[in-house]
Amino acid sequence: EAHLLESGxxxxxxxxxxxxxxxxxxxxxxxxxxxxxxxxxxxxxxxVASISSSYGSTFYADSVKGRFTISRDDSxxxxxxxxNSLRAEDTAVYYCARELLVIARVVIxxxxxxxxxxxxx
Amino acid sequence: DIxxxxxxxxxxxxVGDRVTITCRASQGISNYLAxxxxxxxxxxxTLIYAASTLQSGVPSRFSGSGSGTDFTLTISxxxxxxxxxxxxxxxxxxxxxxxxxxxxEIK
Numbered sequence: 639e640a641h642l643l644e645s646g647x648x649x650x651x652x653x654x655x656x657x658x659x660x661x662x663x664x665x666x667x668x669x670x671x672x673x674x675x676x677x678x679x680x681x682x683x684x685x686v687a688s689i690s691s692s693y694g695s696t697f698y699a700d701s702v703k704g705r706f707t708i709s710r711d712d713s714x715x716x717x718x719x720x721x722n723s724l725r726a727e728d729t730a731v732y733y734c735a736r737e738l739l740v741i742a743r744v745v746i747x748x749x750x751x752x753x754x755x756x757x758x759x
Numbered sequence: 760d761i762x763x764x765x766x767x768x769x770x771x772x773x774v775g776d777r778v779t780i781t782c783r784a785s786q787g788i789s790n791y792l793a794x795x796x797x798x799x800x801x802x803x804x805t806l807i808y809a810a811s812t813l814q815s816g817v818p819s820r821f822s823g824s825g826s827g828t829d830f831t832l833t834i835s836x837x838x839x840x841x842x843x844x845x846x847x848x849x850x851x852x853x854x855x856x857x858x859x860x861x862x863x864e865i866k
Contacts, residue, residue, distance in 0.1 A: 673855075675803075682846065682857055682858075682859050682860045683795070683797075683803065683846050683848070683857045683860075684857065685848075685854060685855035685856065685857065688853070688855070697853045697854070698854075699854050700854070733802055733803070738808070740808060740809055740812075741809060743791050743850050743851060744850065745791070745793050745805075745808040745809075745850045746793065746795075746805055746848075746850075747805050747808070747814060748805070749803050749804065750802065751802050752802050
């Protein structure tokens with residue numbers, strides 16, 4: 639069964655940077671689109687970014703475009719999210735998610751347990 | 760961006776009740792609609808994708824229907840472990856967008 643384990647969360651000052659990682663196991667990581675989804679305290683889910691398999695095409699929410707970079711290391715079965723110029727509104731639990739190809743689209747089928755990022759002075 | 764509108768935002772129900780949650784997309788998304796369940800302080804769990812396909816291991820009391828812009832999640836007989844918040848999401852287009860969530864509480 640697929641397993642996703644996030645790490646790298648913590649407290650960071652506004653304007654600072656943080657790098658999240660997600661260690662994947664139990665499946666052929668290189669074959670899957672992977673995504674980050676976040677949830678601010680007491681709020682709903684917000685898609686952040688996705689990266690395709692093979693060519694590594696990337697997609698971002700407007701709220702993070704130009705500040706966050708999603709990447710993957712298929713040799714280490716690891717998904718990353720480099721977060722720069724952090725703002726208070728980036729405070730959230732960040733979930734790593736695997737996307738399953740179903741009828742020409744990909745959809746989240748497995749989620750990690752999440753890692754908390756707090757942006758505060 | 761496609762807006763996803765869920766209703767109701769919350770509901771109270773008893774064990775054994777039939778519960779229906781609706782999700783409306785601001786434009787047609789074919790059947791590229793997923794439903795997720797989230798319990799307090801836990802990660803979301805995928806219940807349904809392609810509007811009506813149950814994820815492996817999900818009980819058959821959960822069902823989904825709809826196509827185009829209007830979708831429904833039904834729990835045929837609510838169980839104690841089903842009290843949670845439910846989210847819909849469209850995955851036809853980027854940016855992916857979620858509904859605001861429906862909190863199912865115990866009456």
